[in-house]
Amino acid sequence: MLRLEGITKIFGGLTALKDVSLSVTTGSITGIIGPNGAGKTTLFNIITGLYTQTSGDVYLNQKNISFFPPEVLAGIGLVRTFQNVELFGQMTVLENVMVGLHTKSHSGIFSCAFKMPGQIKEERYIREKALQWLEFTGMADLSGIQAENLPFGKGRLLEISRALAVEPRIILMDEPAAGLNSRETAGLAHLISRIRESGITVVLVEHDMELVMDICESIIVLNLGKKLTEGTPREIQENEAVIAAYLGDG
Amino acid sequence: MLGGMLTFFFLVIFGLPLAPSIILAILISTIVGITFERLAIRPLKNAKPIRLIIITIGASIFMRGAAMLIWGKDTHALPAFSGNDPLYIAQATILPQHLWIFAITILIIIASRLFFNHSIIGKAMRACAYNAQVASLVGIDVKIMVMLSFAVSAAIGSMAGIIIAPLTMTSYDVGIMLGLKGFCAVIIGGMSSGLGTVLGGLLLGLLEALGAGFISASYKDAIAFIILLLILFFRPEGLFKKKETERV
Amino acid sequence: MAIFISRKLKTMLKIKNINTYYGQVHALKNVSLHLTEGEIVTLIGANGAGKTTLLNSLSGIVPSRSGQILFNDTPINDLYAHQIVKMGISQVPEGRQVFKPLSVEDNLELGAYLYNRKRADKTETKKTGEMVYGLFPILKERRKQLAGTLSGGELQMLSIGRALMARPKLLLLDEPSMGLAPMVAQEIFQVIGNLSREKKTTILLVEQNARAALKLANRGYVLETGRLILEGTAASLLENKEVQRAYLGKDKKEIWER
Amino acid sequence: MTKEKRQILIFLIFALALLITPFFLQGSYYLNVLVFIGIHTMLAVALNLLLGYAGQISLGHAAFFGLGAYISGILTTRFSLDPWLVIVLAAVCAATIAFVIGFPILKLKGHYLAMATLGFGIIIYIIFNETVSWTGGPSGLSGIPSLHIGSWIFDNDLYNYYLIWIITLAVMLLSINLSQSRIGRALRAIHDSEVAARVMGINARVLKVQIFTVSAFISAIAGSLYAHTMTFIAPASFGFNFSVELVTMVVVGGLGSIYGSFLGAAILTILPEFLRFFHDFDIIIYGLLLIIINMFMPGGLISGLQSLAEIAAAKMKGKTRGDA
């Protein structure tokens, strides 16, 4: 589904990523792990169009999406969440998810201002759909709360709900478990599995190894900007190179 | 950044005997700068730039109003520092005040270069500008540094106002245009590059004069702002600064 | 269960039950630890375990919400970052954050920012400077260069050197090997070892590279999702399978949630 | 749904209150002040769409106001075109200019955006001032015809009041609609986090330019109406100071609130009337107001009023509950 070929990214004189190639199969949950500074977030930013790579290409379903800006990527079904939770703080939970449905609606400024019949119908659709997604993530009862007043764990869930509202084919999550307690993490694991079951491919960068080992079918390890190895959780746990990368080779 | 905006606040009138009044004027405007920072900017530490801009505008209106009440609405002429008789150098004539401006500008540039490149406080200020958190980790009190930067920009701003006043005269509403053009010069030259700013200022003056000569003097200011727009559109990092690839 | 090596020496740093929050995230949960003069203690754990947060709480950047931090018996919880430096604690922040627009020399000079008032201090600073150049001869070679032009390893050296300029009693090192090639990382660790051996500097070393850190340290603590889960002598930790589990989550069922 | 109904009710009450106001102010000059409040409200709403919703500052909005006024003024006096036609023409013209400069200008952020819009405003101002043969230069352009429908001429305060306020109310209603639609949500999303908004598929760049264009369009209509009600225009009304005044209106009233814009416009239009008692202090009070409201009431006066109302409502509720 998602394929990277020879991605290299140089910041100033610093090589953050060097010749990284990988692929993600449709309908899988893939984890990207690696020690701090390995280039995981940089890789995410390149895939989602926030950074431009120095060289290399990104393909989504055989289509080269290397230089697509994020808004276009959202339109063709690629969406992401953020490590630090980027909510629209001044808006309610429901409105946040409604923004997620932006690509699924088309009324222009004119029809919005004049409340054309089509727009009213569309608005109703957006609202219903958004509520559906909030139910999916179990947040429907919080829909009227202003997003910046949510507790952190709920904020994460909202961000995921909002991303789901884009109806993506593939969702990239940047450390979804960071800052969550163990119960929330367990809930998250369950949610991610359900997302996959609904046919969406999931890629996550995660530090919580319990989570990664638990739900990922395939894991890619980055170290010092290069791909170290890839494999199933068990393979990774037993791989000496990975253990060395994490624990040091002393 | 705010220094450019602040400059025009302090182009205000002070009309006592010359030498002591200049010192007093610089002192007072420095205090005003510090007060402004303490009362209006510091409480809003993490505010969005839009609110800072609006507060800055509010403060400038307020100070203009205060100046108008204290010194009246009339235009005042400041005596030149040393006489008004032009000097003749070859074909050109030049006023002693021009020499003063020239000398003081050079002095300020040299002083600020020395300050920022060779004094520990100056270096600490630059460190704060680059990365405030790490600066605090080496023992620099960031709050004091921010206050100091307001003080320095206020002092230099008022200094500029004072040296130019004998030529342009001064009144409560003078300075907006000058301040804005100062900002143009800074943008043309590139932020945080002292020499660039001076070159920017020179270039701006030159282009204005050329524009005035070839088109019409009445469009002088328009020319300045068109240049500003063009530079913002095409080279927001300034003409004389190398493009920096900063990791975001 | 802890084994204390140098009981006779004074306890320099004592952290009691601190809780720290990053915004809404509860990043440190009831963490307690202590450091004795002259020790190297390492704090290891996987990404996101809260190691950096602990250092930032210590140095006043992210103050803890509850608990107590005693440095030579003085509470320092409520001090600002710059005041803590004055107390004698210097942090080498993660990611080699030096002042890139300034020269190497200026960076070091700013490290000694606290000592710019008195003349006696200045001569002392000069000596410290010589010491740092002695530790890292490459910095002396490059002292006129802008810090932004240095390589990764050199940046890390400069970052450590800058912290040393404040003549700290306690040096906090945050992942000095992060993102460095193994050879370079090794060099850095060597210097840290020297510092402790020759200069008797007390060091709290945060590392992800557990093996290297434990080889260097006297004692170690293992942090997992904001909690201390293990402590002991470096040698005992090196042998402990639990450490590996904390990193890679192996055999998780047995030790899940304690 | 009840929320929506309540909003419609509020708007109807608001509109009704404004429409019957003249009966209490017959022959008073306050009617004239209210005409200006209407024009200023239109402008504040236009700027609020940009500043309050999309979070993009403009210190040059007086230029669009001026463009509307001058295009109307020039085309009706020098070419005797039909005023109604000219209003549309002027608005389209200003919107086109906004659209063209919008792309490069809205790429900028923060202080740079403020400076660029300010620069644009000053350039336009200088053009008004210097093209004497067209605009009459600094001493102004007089003899602009009043608007009329058939033989019904809008040349007194009462007629002008209804003309301006019906259009202003329409602008307010459309803006409220817009702010509660997907476009409004997208704008607020850009304001809160541009990156996240883009990831959600919002084309931030295009949308910002669109709203800038709409804002200019409304401002130009306000300008045209101003020209036709005043029948005289001079560049001094469209300078930097007025741009700042507009920003003040929006901020004082409340960023992101349409009714707030009305409140801000009303207060800033009436303020000078009673600041006359303070004589020369008005400019100081003006500056202080801007600082204080920004520091202590970031939501503006409207949110202050709202929270007061909520407190009152809560008290009432408490009482009734106590009774029951």
Place this chain on the structure above:
Amino acid sequence: MFKNLFRIIFTLLFFVLLAGAAVAAPPIKIGALFSVSGPASFLGEPERNTAQMMVEQINKAGGIKGRKLELIVYDTQADATKAVQAVNRLIKDDKVVAIIGPSTTGDSMAVIPVVEKAEIPLISCAAGIKITEPVKKWIFKTAQNDVLAVARIYQYMKEQKISKVAILTVSDGFGSSGREQLVLQSKDFGIEIISDETYGPADKDMTVQLTKIRGSAAQAIICWGTNPGPAIVARNAKQLGIKTPLYMSHGVSSKRFIELAGDGSEGIILPSGRVIVADQLPNADPQKKALLSYVNGYRKQYKVEGDHFGGHAWDAIMLLKRAIERGGDSPAAIRDELEKTKDFAGIGGTFNYSEQDHAGLTKDAFVLVQINQGDWKLIK
């Protein structure tokens, strides 16, 4: 804290409404619109001071036919919008019988439609020729037209055999109107404008324009503007070493100009109302009595020299007083009586209004003065 803020705001609002609803009082109400603050405050301030002083004097002397005058002054800030709001307030709320001001041509043009419709006489204190040309039924003015000032200068130049001039005008209402007249009348006097430059009202340096003029063959430079621009021109000219004689407009005929321009002002020639050279006038001059009374009165009350801007307000008040004395206090009567004004020797000149002329002055309203050792000297 917010609650208190609200309380203050609403209390203030309440007072405004009260003030607006005040009941009409017996005195004769006269409205005044002056740009007391803003860019044209140099006009508005002396005008307001003079008008207030005059009304005080008249009331002290028993008013007009036993009725006191009440002067209501609003500040227009030289902004058309504010001027229109203020004039509406004067007419509708204060119910004045006549209005003096505004100070600037722009403000005057802005309020004229309102005043004409309300049928209230207005005596403008601004100079622009557009105000009374074409003649509007209810509009008069006291400030000398720039037509006359230009004519006065050109006439003098012709006598001095100057035929090539450079003009340098400010791009505001005053300057652009002057420029128009300078260009228009040059042919009548056989004068050729060989250099035509402008500068902005807030400009601080005119060396560029002057350098261009220096390169031309001009025998004289005419600068048209109000303070502080011309003072800068004078300084710049001196600094460039320009020896060409410099002429200025009546816009700078106040002591302030000499102060601002310093040494640069020496030798400058300008047309002016007689007020600045009141004591140099021959005793036979019909205006001398009025002038001395104004100059001395103003100095006594405000401790500064009165100038001819204040004089415009003096004339306006006196014209009104005469009209009311003769015809009573209805707006229509005042208008009719104003139009009949003949040979009224005021500060700005000797006024003769008629159905065709609501400006009332001839070019004799101006004298030419030269600045000599920091003071005015009457040339002729």
